[in-house]
Amino acid sequence: MTDSNLFDKKLTEDKSLKGSKKKQKKEDAWKSEGPRDPFAMLDALPEMKQQEIQRALHLFSIGPSLPKTLQQAKTHTYHFWDTQPVRRLGDGVGTHGPIVEGEASLRKEPSSLPSGFSWDTLDLSSPTVLRELCTLLNENYMEEDDNTMRREFSLEYLQWALQPPNWLAQWNCGVRVHTNNKLVGFIAALPADVRMYETEKRMSQVKFLCVHKKLRLKRMTPVLIRELTRRINQHGLYQAVYTAGIVLPTPLSSCRYWLRPLNPRKLTEVSYPGLRQNMNLHRALKFYRLPEVTKTPGLRPLAKEDVVGVHSLLQANLCKFHLSSMLSLQEVEHWLLPRESVIDTYVVEGDAGTLTDVVSFYSVSSRVLNHPVHTGLRAAHLLYVAATTTDPVDLMEDTLVLAKSKGFDVFSALDVMDNKSFLENLKFSIMDKSLHFYLYNWMCPNMSPDKVGLIFPN
Numbered sequence: 386m387t388d389s390n391l392f393d394k395k396l397t398e399d400k401s402l403k404g405s406k407k408k409q410k411k412e413d414a415w416k417s418e419g420p421r422d423p424f425a426m427l428d429a430l431p432e433m434k435q436q437e438i439q440r441a442l443h444l445f446s447i448g449p450s451l452p453k454t455l456q457q458a459k460t461h462t463y464h465f466w467d468t469q470p471v472r473r474l475g476d477g478v479g480t481h482g483p484i485v486e487g488e489a490s491l492r493k494e495p496s497s498l499p500s501g502f503s504w505d506t507l508d509l510s511s512p513t514v515l516r517e518l519c520t521l522l523n524e525n526y527m528e529e530d531d532n533t534m535r536r537e538f539s540l541e542y543l544q545w546a547l548q549p550p551n552w553l554a555q556w557n558c559g560v561r562v563h564t565n566n567k568l569v570g571f572i573a574a575l576p577a578d579v580r581m582y583e584t585e586k587r588m589s590q591v592k593f594l595c596v597h598k599k600l601r602l603k604r605m606t607p608v609l610i611r612e613l614t615r616r617i618n619q620h621g622l623y624q625a626v627y628t629a630g631i632v633l634p635t636p637l638s639s640c641r642y643w644l645r646p647l648n649p650r651k652l653t654e655v656s657y658p659g660l661r662q663n664m665n666l667h668r669a670l671k672f673y674r675l676p677e678v679t680k681t682p683g684l685r686p687l688a689k690e691d692v693v694g695v696h697s698l699l700q701a702n703l704c705k706f707h708l709s710s711m712l713s714l715q716e717v718e719h720w721l722l723p724r725e726s727v728i729d730t731y732v733v734e735g736d737a738g739t740l741t742d743v744v745s746f747y748s749v750s751s752r753v754l755n756h757p758v759h760t761g762l763r764a765a766h767l768l769y770v771a772a773t774t775t776d777p778v779d780l781m782e783d784t785l786v787l788a789k790s791k792g793f794d795v796f797s798a799l800d801v802m803d804n805k806s807f808l809e810n811l812k813f814s815i816m817d818k819s820l821h822f823y824l825y826n827w828m829c830p831n832m833s834p835d836k837v838g839l840i841f842p843n
């Protein structure tokens with residue numbers, strides 16, 4: 386079998402010629418359906434009303450929902466993912482390598498869309514296009530199921546997250562409505578060198594999948610994924626790494642979020658999920674109190690001249706894990722050099738001027754919906770920490786102090802890499818929320834979270 390099989394002909398259309406008509410019909414279902422379309426009815430309601438309905442649906446768990454646990458996944462039928470070169474749930478793995486190989490039958494034409502919609506390649510170096518994407522994500526990239534908080538992206542954040550060295554406009558795949566040119570769907574990929582166990586491969590990191598909330602559950606996602614895959618194939622790449630909060634076939638690793646309040650008062654006021662329920666505000670303020678200043682000598686923000694030193698520190702650290710990015714100097718500079726309200730990185734400079742430790746976190750902002758006082762919430766999310774000299778607990782405590790002094794309300798981290806060594810000590814609480822890591826068209830054994838050395842900011 387050839388590599389191009391992965392995406393269209395072999396694994397989708399060829400899978401069942403009989404089924405293809407049915408599938409096309411199903412995936413065409415997301416076009417507008419006339420006046421009785423419930424989305425059109427919803428559209429007519431004011432935003433507040435729509436949110437009330439969404440909250441009620443969440444409370445009563447009405448409507449189809451995707452599996453959040455492996456147990457739930459066992460009874461779910463993956464109409465799309467079962468046509469893709471990914472491991473089936475429950476399949477054992479003894480080997481390392483592609484699931485399908487070869488390059489025949491690369492489709493030249495984009496996947497067809499229902500009438501009324503068209504593909505667009507988003508050139509994010511244009512401020513106008515970047516602003517459009519920002520609007521789509523800010524209005525539709527929800528964070529909490531009950532719609533109490535919504536992720537809020539800035540233009541600067543999107544520039545950072547989507548335009549590292551070698552980014553490709555063709556891999557910013559948008560869907561627009563013909564009549565008004567409105568952007569209603571998006572998916573992006575970035576080229577990256579990734580190591581999976583002993584294999585190093587150039588592949589794509591897929592992120593920012595988003596469908597307009599009025600076009601949900603109409604199977605636009607498979608169409609977006611197929612088209613992005615085609616575009617990635619055109620560049621001779623056949624593997625991808627991606628993450629999701631839901632269980633798809635099949636997680637390579639399932640990691641948990643941990644949270645550490647920095648501003649317990651505000652978190653209590655907005656009923657932030659994951660706060661310890663058994664603690665009143667007075668106790669919480671005392672329990673989560675942090676020192677006013679940092680204590681590690683030589684701790685300072687990363688500067689451009691430090692990039693070579695930090696690159697070596699990260700390389701030495703990341704090779705301990707089974708899944709990691711192999712970052713170039715330019716990528717280290719892009720991902721870690723501080724940018725206001727986007728990314729912060731601190732290094733520890735030893736006596737001889739050598740860099741001994743590095744820690745970085747990026748900014749995840751949310752809009753608080755329908756709250757009388759608070760409108761926004763800022764979370765710092767841990768990116769990399771590599772400590773060769775300072776005790777990781779001390780380094781991370783200083784990081785919490787710095788994040789708090791910069792106005793962050795909460796610090797979050799995944800239990801990946803060596804993070805478990807400080808999470809409990811520093812009063813992080815485990816959340817009821819997972820992030821699953823996936824590989825497309827690559828087979829290798831599962832790994833525990835502490836073997837995952839890859840974070841890609843969404």
Ligand SMILES: CC(C)(COP(=O)(O)OP(=O)(O)OC[C@H]1O[C@@H](n2cnc3c(N)ncnc32)[C@H](O)[C@@H]1OP(=O)(O)O)[C@@H](O)C(=O)NCCC(=O)NCCS
Nearest residue numbers: 463464465466526527594595596601602603604605606629
């Ligand atoms: C994620 C999102 C695009 C899914 O859209 P949707 O309208 O619910 O789903 P669609 O009807 O278009 O497609 C359903 C198919 O997409 C798959 N799918 C849904 N979410 C997915 C995800 N995050 N990654 C990969 N596939 C996903 C489903 O499993 C299903 O395929 P299946 O039949 O094989 O199970 C949409 O809910 C959204 O924009 N959410 C807000 C942003 C977000 O959470 N993005 C994901 C970040 S990981």
